[in-house]
Amino acid sequence: MSIPQIGIISPCYNEALVLNETSMRLTSILEELISKNSISENSFIAFIDDGSTDSTWKSIEENSKKYSHVKGLKLAKNVGHQNALLAGLLTYKDEADALISIDADLQDDVIVIEEMINKFSQGTDVVYGVRKERKKDSFFKRNTALLFYRLMKKMRVNLVYNHADFRLCSKRVLNALDEYGEVNLFIRGIIPTIGFNQDVVYYDRLERLAGKSKYSFFKMVSFAWNGITSFSNYPLRLVTIIGFVIFFLCLLMSGYALFGLYTGNYVPGWLSTVLPMYFLGGVQLFCFGIIGEYIGKIYSEVKKRPRYFIDKKID
Numbered sequence: 001m002s003i004p005q006i007g008i009i010s011p012c013y014n015e016a017l018v019l020n021e022t023s024m025r026l027t028s029i030l031e032e033l034i035s036k037n038s039i040s041e042n043s044f045i046a047f048i049d050d051g052s053t054d055s056t057w058k059s060i061e062e063n064s065k066k067y068s069h070v071k072g073l074k075l076a077k078n079v080g081h082q083n084a085l086l087a088g089l090l091t092y093k094d095e096a097d098a099l100i101s102i103d104a105d106l107q108d109d110v111i112v113i114e115e116m117i118n119k120f121s122q123g124t125d126v127v128y129g130v131r132k133e134r135k136k137d138s139f140f141k142r143n144t145a146l147l148f149y150r151l152m153k154k155m156r157v158n159l160v161y162n163h164a165d166f167r168l169c170s171k172r173v174l175n176a177l178d179e180y181g182e183v184n185l186f187i188r189g190i191i192p193t194i195g196f197n198q199d200v201v202y203y204d205r206l207e208r209l210a211g212k213s214k215y216s217f218f219k220m221v222s223f224a225w226n227g228i229t230s231f232s233n234y235p236l237r238l239v240t241i242i243g244f245v246i247f248f249l250c251l252l253m254s255g256y257a258l259f260g261l262y263t264g265n266y267v268p269g270w271l272s273t274v275l276p277m278y279f280l281g282g283v284q285l286f287c288f289g290i291i292g293e294y295i296g297k298i299y300s301e302v303k304k305r306p307r308y309f310i311d312k313k314i315d
Ligand code: UDP
Pocket: 010, 011, 012, 013, 014, 015, 050, 078, 079, 080, 081, 084, 102, 103, 104, 105, 107, 212, 213, 214, 215
């Protein structure tokens, strides 16, 4: 392959405090790689302003004047990290051979960018940045994040453990991503399902350069929930299972009650009040679950996700 053109995509929401530093660091990395002939001269950095309310856009404009490799894209309003990232990836996919996504606060170590590009040059299509450890995160963040991955695994969502959105994707992977027409796109879950050659590089998660995290606890919960519900029908199946279990317990209880009736050891009225409640509850949940299974099928049909992508073709 000739020298690849690489784009770095960085979504920013109220990141005015970090943008100068980030532009400087990313530019120096690009320049170093260009001088080593690892990437082409026209490689670039694109900041995606996700409807910031501070001077983020002004800072992007200033940095693009200062550094020739810096570009900017301003979204009409705040659409959230995942959508901002998607906007960046889809806008710039035709302008580079591969795009690397990275958070603007540079919590992901830029050192491994070179390794990512090397792997790409050797024919890897997706290179995931995976965190080695989370020493710098707060106790709360570290443990909620681990819980997140465990939960996702339980819910059958295909995720790369300890990987956020720091990754390199080749053009054909980005073209594949473009074929997913769904509104709630959970990029982190989609990429592993696309396939092609995938690999990982390891790095230490650093502290934010400046400013505050934009992911509050509630945003994280909603993020996790979005991930689960856009990938798995497991919660629907859970309803069926709970319904069945309650129904089964109800049968056991009937046996117990009949036994009480037989031995004369029972409270009058208990049986006729409590038993129908459990029985109906169980039957109802079970029926909901069955309806849910069908809704699940409809849901996956409605999403119309592409079923395969062609890796190689010999003519
Ligand atoms: N971000 C965004 N839109 C949002 C929230 C966040 O583009 O609505 C960006 C943010 O500027 C940063 C990245 O997403 O570049 C990750 O956010 P943050 O660092 O706040 O998350 P954390 O690292 O704490 O999980």
